[in-house]
Amino acid sequence: MRGKDPMPLSPGPFTGRTVTGLAQDLREGRTSSTELVKQALDAIAELDPQLNAFVTVDADGALAAARRADDELAGGVDRGPLHGVPVGVKDLIEVAGLPATMGSRHFADHLPDADAECVTRLRRAGAVIVGKTTTHEFAYGPTGDRSATGPSRNPWDPARMTGGSSGGSAAAVAAGMVPLALGTDTGGSVRIPAALCGIAGFKPAYGAIPADGVFPLSRTLDHVGVLAGDERDCLLAYRCLTSAQLREDTAPARVAWLDPAGLFAGDSRVASTVRAVSGVEEEVRLPAGVAETLRETYAVIQSCETAAVHATRLAEAHGLFDPEVLERLRVAAELPGWRYVQAMDERPRLAEAVSTLFDGHDVIALPAVPLTAPLLQQRETELNGEPVAVRAALLALTSPWNVLGLPALTVPAGTVDDLPVGLQLVCRPGRELLLFEAATARRS
DSSP states (O other): OOOOTTSOOOOOTTTTOOHHHHHHHHHTTSOOHHHHHHHHHHHHHHHHHHHOOEEEEOHHHHHHHHHHHHHHHHTTOOOOTTTTOEEEEETTBOOTTSOOOTTSGGGTTOOOSSOOHHHHHHHHTTOEEEEEEOOSGGGOOSSOOOOTTOOOEETTEEEEEOOSSSHHHHHHHHTTSOSEEEEEESSSTTHHHHHHHTSEEEEOSTTSSOOTTBOOSOTTTOEEEEEESSHHHHHHHHHHHOOOOOOOOSSOOOEEEEOGGGTOOOOHHHHHHHHHHHTOOOEEOOOTTHHHHHHHHHHHHHHHHHHHHTHHHHHHOGGGSOHHHHHHHHHHHTSOHHHHHHHHHHHHHHHHHHGGGGTTOSEEEEESSSSOOOBTTOOEEEETTEEEEHHHHHHTTTHHHHHHTOOEEEEEEEEETTEEEEEEEEEOTTOHHHHHHHHHHTTO
């Protein structure tokens, strides 16, 4: 992590530390869960006033859970690699006894009495939840700077956006406040902030991590995902959160580069930097017309499903929405039902067309985001001499894989203008281990 004026930041206690390393330290007596949680709480107190990564911190609950984790390890009960590790949870995901505001004034007083299923699985694995992380209001935005509690800020430059909507989770991990966090991803909401903040983010296949107890944005596009310092920690967390069988492969992953210009004409420096880090030489391209259809299909499905979620609030309490979110919801509500039916019918045809990318390849590589982190509240930028909507640019390379429900991982891939960029890797469901293998292979 790098700090930049006007608010330079020092790395938190978990910067550069892996969950595997923490687990080893715990089991060999070099630290305790209580000590790790105290480090997390101290870091949050120091860094969060500048970053707004957390909306709720549960110091008492986290310390009590840490003491239980220490007692269990001392008594021979070992729940696995997350046992005793402090974790952040996006404020769209319900945690019993902690506020779940969804980043909105509509839910300012909402206090769930039960955990989301993914939180239940985290606790079962021994993880210690230290607090809830900032989300773009109702997760309806890839910028991460529209929330009732204010914007999450990028640790590399707090004047810039984290990306969204899981921006608080990304900032918390990137700043070293916690080593791991949960997020959600409907069009890129794990991978976009992971890339802009210089960490790893994984969106599994659709339904691979249960979404029970997670406030919906778009029910057929929503995924629960994880953010961590690197892909290996993402895999550790994923194994604890999913019941999906991970296929073991003996052959190395065959990786091809997908020219991002076929999806969106982004910053060429980002594309060249990411490709150089990927080390991928073979190239594939989307069939003609598929990129535009993917964009339209995503936009229609998300808009219609999101409008359905908020129809009553729009009619009865529209004044409680953030103005930008409200305007987007009003536009979404005007889409006719036949557009939604057409878009849903289009999905199988798009899946068939995109499947050709995997003929002879296991993993497709491309940038996660086609530009570096914009400034907070920036809504238009210039790419290749042309004005471009920031929201469209942020979503362009991630949202197709939500439409298709494919696993997608982003990992750090260097910097452009001293700001992070991310390499995105995509595979078919069931080939996730090859995805992580390809991410790790780029280090050698």
